[in-house]
Amino acid sequence: MATGFYSHPDCLRHDNGQWHPECPARLQAIEDQLIASRIDSLIEREEAPLAEETDLARVHTQAHIDYIKSRTPEQGRSELDPDTSMCPESYRAALRAAGAAIAATDAVIEGRYDNAFCSVRPPGHHAEPARAMGFCLFNNVAIAARHALEVHGLQRVAIVDFDVHHGNGTEAAFSGDSRVLMCSFFQHPFYPFSGADNHASNMVNVPLPARTKGMQVREVVDMMWLPRLEEFKPQMIFVSAGFDAHREDDMANMGLVEDDYAWITAQIRAVARRHAQGRIVSCLEGGYNLSALGRSVVAHLRALAEI
Template identity: 45%
Template sequence: MIMIYFSHPICQKHNNGGNHPESAQRVARIEDALIFNRLLDFVLMPEPRKANDEDVLRVHSSQLWESLKAAQNPDEIVMLDSETAIAPDSIEAALTASGAVLDSVDALMNQKATTAFCNIRPPGHHAEVDRSMGFCLINHVAIGAAYAIEKYDLQRVAILDFDVHHGNGTETYAEIEPKVLFCSSFENDIYPFSEPGSPFENIIKMPLARGAHDEEFLSSWREHVWPKLRDYQPELIFLSAGFDAHRWDLMANLDVSTQAFEQWTHELREIADEVCQGRVISVLEGGYDLRALTDSVVAHFKALANL
């Protein structure tokens, strides 16, 4: 089994300003931890390409994309809303982040790798088809899924999102793309204050109560998603890998441990080996306590790489 790892220094140049929780330290500390644990010794590490307008427009409206390009100022940070910023290097960072996901799709579909981890920012899963929000400018996982469907004629793609905040942006894409199965666990009644259910058959939402711990987190996936994946037989699986459900992360109120993320990944890997030749692309989303984030990514990475 071969794993491929994507990151790029430009992702650290996206700047939200001030003491914003979504900082460049996130990807830097993750890479430091992976190097310290000798995990990058065992993977491919090519430089990702930049996505282009065509890639973005497979998912996002032209109005959104043109408004982002118009908003970017070469000299200062511009706030799109109270928490989402665009800085002088943000569009290049976002396009490179999406490019990492596109390159992951090519690598897996052309059998150059089995799994991929994209250590990228800004995150993407809150970016809706026609709206940037929640620290997110464009939706990298959705862009990757749309590319895979068009280029490789895939009929069944799964996107699994375990970030503590619901991936409302990815949900807006799944509502218009029936070839995508979107499954999301999240803390109920926090940002982005999504409805707990969906009328769409290809969307599974698993709201968790404040304080939910490992067993509740894992049980929701075991009950609602693992059987569905075996029935659905996806040809490719994307992960929106947010680690802010961790008990040390103060951005939310769940009680999930590092070990639970590792166990979740082992279980997902087993199913992926059964249904899609192990093809899994994991894309970093949230996670804001740096120790919890790095510990969780190391555990997730080891399980994903079968190390």
């Protein structure tokens, strides 16, 4: 079996404006690096379907879903907050992003792929059940995790979030849910200024100072994430794969490089192999330096596919 790669042209049509770092060029940079690295032919491409409202409603309130639909402009852009906006194609792009995560979950659980990566936008991990924020409209990873639990009947899933920003939306969706273990590190204090004070037993949040480099992050993974994951024995692992902790990414101030993402991914894969039949679904979150993003995704994919 191979690694699935889910995306869709609709995800390129979500336009936040020329000034915005969360731009269509992010997905194009990933495509360029896939070709340059010569791994494009070693992954299996799939077109993301559209998520249904019932899929979104496993995480989000109906009021939130209706609000996002209502704010979709006929032309121009609609501002949801100073960071988050919508254009006429944004709602459909968001349905593709969530749909990719769901379809990848189905394919991996059914055994068609060992694991999968969703190259999609808008990202998702800041979207709370009743609020869009931080470039995110719907929480793709949370929706996929709930799908695995409630549609496929899994009893334990883990969510690993290595974006430089805390996944407040994912935490809001699952805090206190014993079926879900969330492991994350993030720069702190930093946007969205959350995560350091939640003591829910299923949250392994590790705030790190600016200028933290890869060796310190590897120690966090080894000492704090892996023992909890081993104890939890997840039946599937979901990854919020943000690459903005890279040292070349000026959206934040951490110091990871491609080898660190490959190492983290290899640790996740080893846990999945021991406890989850190898099942992993990873979804793109942040990463705004285009070159670093493309190279880091390739490193992540190489580790997922073991190539």
